Amino acid sequence: MKKNLFSLLTAVLISGFAVAQSAESSVDAIVSFGTPDISVNGTNEGTLYSNGPYYNVAGTPNVSLLENVTLGMTTLGAGHAASAAIRVADDWVVTENVVVESIQFYAYQTGSTTTSTINGMTLAIWDGPPSDPSSSMIWGDQFEDVWSSSEFSGAYRASETTPTDTSRPIMISTANTAGLELAPGTYWLDWDASGSLASGPWAPPIAILGELNTGNAMQFLPDSGGWAELLDGATLTGLGLPFEVNGEVVIAGVNDLNSNVVNLYPNPTSKFLNLNAKSSIESIAVYNLAGQEMMKSSPNGKNAALDVSSLSKGTYVIKTVVNGQIQTQKFVRK
Numbered sequence: 001m002k003k004n005l006f007s008l009l010t011a012v013l014i015s016g017f018a019v020a021q022s023a024e025s026s027v028d029a030i031v032s033f034g035t036p037d038i039s040v041n042g043t044n045e046g047t048l049y050s051n052g053p054y055y056n057v058a059g060t061p062n063v064s065l066l067e068n069v070t071l072g073m074t075t076l077g078a079g080h081a082a083s084a085a086i087r088v089a090d091d092w093v094v095t096e097n098v099v100v101e102s103i104q105f106y107a108y109q110t111g112s113t114t115t116s117t118i119n120g121m122t123l124a125i126w127d128g129p130p131s132d133p134s135s136s137m138i139w140g141d142q143f144e145d146v147w148s149s150s151e152f153s154g155a156y157r158a159s160e161t162t163p164t165d166t167s168r169p170i171m172i173s174t175a176n177t178a179g180l181e182l183a184p185g186t187y188w189l190d191w192d193a194s195g196s197l198a199s200g201p202w203a204p205p206i207a208i209l210g211e212l213n214t215g216n217a218m219q220f221l222p223d224s225g226g227w228a229e230l231l232d233g234a235t236l237t238g239l240g241l242p243f244e245v246n247g248e249v250v251i252a253g254v255n256d257l258n259s260n261v262v263n264l265y266p267n268p269t270s271k272f273l274n275l276n277a278k279s280s281i282e283s284i285a286v287y288n289l290a291g292q293e294m295m296k297s298s299p300n301g302k303n304a305a306l307d308v309s310s311l312s313k314g315t316y317v318i319k320t321v322v323n324g325q326i327q328t329q330k331f332v333r334k
Contacts, residue, residue, distance in 0.1 A: 020075040020202075020233050047246045048098055051090060052206035052214060054106045054170060054242040055155040057163075062155035064170060064207040069160040071212055074234040076157055076168070077108060077202025078219055078241065082120060082192040087142070087220040088203050088230065089130050089190040090241045097250035100180040102148070104244040105191060108157055108168045110199040116150035116171040118201060120194030123175045125182075130190050131218060131227035139180055139265055139276065142190070146266045148176045157204045170204055172244075179264045179329075181250065189243065190220075205230075205239040215240015261327070262320045268332035275304040275320065282321040289315060308333050 057063040067073055080088040109117050123146050128135030140146065150173035157168040173193065193201040206214040216238050217230040230239045263276045275281060281304055286295040294311060297304065308316075311333045320327050 020078055048100070048248070049092060049094075049245040051092065051243045052208070052240050054153065054172075054204060054207060056207035056209045061166075062153075063163060064155050064157045064204050065163060065209070066157070066159040067209070071210070072234055073212070073232045073237075075205065075232045075239065076159065077200065077204050078217070078230055078239070079200060080107070080192045080203050080219070081201055082122065082194045085192075085220075085222045087190055087192045088217060088241060089126075089188050089220070089227070090215060090217040090243065091129075091186055091188050092245065093186050094182050094184050096184060098182050098245075098247055099250055100177045100182060100245055100247040102246045103175045103177055103189065104172050104246070105175065105193070105203070106153065106170050106172055106242050107193045107195070107201040107203055108170045109195045109197040109201050110168050112169055112171075112195075112197055112199075114152040114169050116152060116173070117196045118150040118171045118173045118193055119147065119196055120145050121147035121173055121175050122192055123177070124190040125180070126188040126190060127185065128188065129218065129227075130188055130220070135188070138187075139177075139263070139274075141272070141274070142192075144266055144269065144272055146175045146177070147173060147194075149174045157202075168202075168204075176266055176268070177247075178267045180247075181261065181263055203241050205232075206242050212237040214238070217241045262322060262329070264318065264329055264331055268334035269308060270334050271307060271309045273306045273308050273318075273331055275299075275306070277302050277320075277322050279322050282324075284321075285319045286311075287317045287319070289317065 055062040055064040057065050066076055078088050079086050107118050122142050122144060123140045124137050124142050125139040126135045127138050150171050153170045153172040155170045156166050157170055158165040195201045208214055212235055217240050218227050219230045220227050231237060232239055265274050280301055281299050284297040285293055287293055313333050315330055315332050318329050318331055
């Protein structure tokens with residue numbers, strides 16, 4: 001990692017070196033099908049789950065205020081630039097069977113306008129902390145772009161020293177998670193972001209007035225030993241990261257999670273199409289819309305990855321066989 005590419009202060013933490021940008025409530029939170037790191041009041045947009053508010057001072061505009069004077073905190077944002085292989089992660093305790101359509105994450109690049117400069121994202125989901133060797137990646141990966149859109153959130157990240165600073169407009173970016181189904185459990189979301197400016201991208205922490213400790217997020221630094229706790233640079237208190245999950249609860253008998261369901265992701269995809277099932281996938285066949293067989297495979301495992309980069313852009317039909325039962329789905333080669 002070339003640290004001279006970043007306008008930042010590197011804070012020495014108990015568990016390593018954190019890449020962080022350092023400083024010089026409108027509605028009640030309603031979390032339907034998950035448990036947040038901390039119960040708070042704030043603005044939440046996810047239809048299934050919100051991990052915490054991304055701003056703490058409502059107004060026009062809203063402000064995600066770093067309490068560098070009141071609380072002595074210094075971290076404006078956590079680095080998670082794909083160009084430097086830096087990642088962040090936070091957990092979600094799922095309490096119901098859910099189908100996840102998309103997940104929204106927050107990021108900014110210092111000096112941008114309110115036209116988003118965030119233009120890429122990768123996302124992996126783990127069944128435990130990504131720092132734990134016993135954890136497994138159950139969805140996504142760390143190289144396939146699942147970014148679908150990004151726009152201004154209506155809030156700026158600023159400090160108490162310069163509360164009207166508008167140099168850090170916070171963007172909300174959507175990751176496509178079509179086909180993702182999760183049973184109750186604790187999952188870790190592991191993501192990065194790309195942008196067209198040199199700064200960051202930076203992930204603003206959960207913003208709660210008067211709160212030093214807002215969660216247990218982690219940060220991956222390739223030059224400093226891997227995953228470590230994401231802590232404020234001065235107070236060394238744990239930080240959480242806001243994100244929103246959109247989707248629906250699985251209705252038994254309709255969207256029931258069972259051993260024959262095959263999940264496809266990411267969809268659309270430009271290179272790899274990942275398949276996941278609770279039982280062994282016996283066979284896979286890919287057809288174009290004219291019915292011609294384009295690819296076939298017999299993975300005989302619960303997970304498979306098809307390299308579809310040789311296919312022309314367009315819509316395809318994929319037929320899978322699990323426990324003798326055939327499932328037919330469509331995917332898009334973008």
